[in-house]
Amino acid sequence: MNFYCRILIACASLALFTPLLKGDDLARSKNPLDLSQQQIAEFEAQTRAGDYNACLRLTDYYLLERNDPRTAAHWWEVLVNLGNDNAIVEVGICLMYAGDFDAAEKWMLRAKEKGDPLADNRLQDLAKRRDQTKHAPFIHAHTLQLLAPLVFIVFLFTGQFLDGRARSRLTTDEKTLVVDAMSRRGEWVFLAVLLGVQTLLSYQLGDPPWLSPSFFIVILAFFVVSALAAQRRLLRAGLPAGYTRSLMLSNFVKFAGILVLVSDIFIKPKS
Numbered sequence: 001m002n003f004y005c006r007i008l009i010a011c012a013s014l015a016l017f018t019p020l021l022k023g024d025d026l027a028r029s030k031n032p033l034d035l036s037q038q039q040i041a042e043f044e045a046q047t048r049a050g051d052y053n054a055c056l057r058l059t060d061y062y063l064l065e066r067n068d069p070r071t072a073a074h075w076w077e078v079l080v081n082l083g084n085d086n087a088i089v090e091v092g093i094c095l096m097y098a099g100d101f102d103a104a105e106k107w108m109l110r111a112k113e114k115g116d117p118l119a120d121n122r123l124q125d126l127a128k129r130r131d132q133t134k135h136a137p138f139i140h141a142h143t144l145q146l147l148a149p150l151v152f153i154v155f156l157f158t159g160q161f162l163d164g165r166a167r168s169r170l171t172t173d174e175k176t177l178v179v180d181a182m183s184r185r186g187e188w189v190f191l192a193v194l195l196g197v198q199t200l201l202s203y204q205l206g207d208p209p210w211l212s213p214s215f216f217i218v219i220l221a222f223f224v225v226s227a228l229a230a231q232r233r234l235l236r237a238g239l240p241a242g243y244t245r246s247l248m249l250s251n252f253v254k255f256a257g258i259l260v261l262v263s264d265i266f267i268k269p270k271s
Contacts, residue, residue, distance in 0.1 A: 035061045047075050050082045059094065069097035085114045089122055096126050099133075148260050155257025159250040166246030170239070177237045194218060220258055227251050 035043070040061070046054030059072035073094035079087035092107030104126055112119035167175060198215050205211065231251060235244055 034065055044075070047078055048082075050079065050084065052079065052084060052086065055079050055087065059090070063094065063097065069094040070100075073098065085111075085116070088114060089116050089118050092126075093122055096122075096129060101126060101130050101133075151260050152257040155253050155260065159252075159254035159257070162246055162253065163250040166243045166250070170243060174239055174243075177239060178234065180237075190222065194222075223258060224255065227255070 035058075040058070043054045043058040043061075047058055055075055055078070059075050062068045062072040062075070073091050076087045076090040076094060080091060088107055089111035092104045092111060095101075095104035095107060098104075105123070108119050108123050108126060112123070167178065170178065194215070198211065201211055231244075231247060234247060
């Protein structure tokens, strides 16, 4: 596998595993919202007795830890049935998070009728969420962030396949010319310096949001310039026209893949 492929696979691995590793770090940290089964039972009993704070703690667990807004809505409704009007809007909020906008609106309007000062703001939030749902993308941004490196790898190996198939048709002397034209030791030095600079900046600046995009953009520019220079050297070597055409196609496929990878950096998932 040539120099460019090693660079690009390293970039793809970084783009693919960095968000996963960050998520794993979060998962390993102790979550203060987590509850034991005994605590859940205690908070449920206190909620049935009308304890607002216990219900708040219980529903935070279901909303933020279990991602189960419907169960959270159920426990707020228990308080409503006990005569706590402050819990009415909370039922609507949970149902909004569950995506049941019609039911959420009914509860929020009911809270507004009771004079809840939060109801108007929550109705505005509901309208915004409805609008966002209508204009939601076909694929969520989080999904795109994980798919982009995989798509890139497919493009990369497709380009490698085309390159390898074209080289298999060359004579031994022509293959030697290809190896000589592609050999450039200075590229390794540049990559090592670039990685060192990125590591140093990340350590000194605390991994600012612009660092990784800048790194990938520099890698992209380096790949394009290096690939064009190598292609020019191969064209000057007097290789068969069929090979040079396959080389151009291979480089185009790899370049399309790295564009997908770099564009992934600028996708901003919405919470």
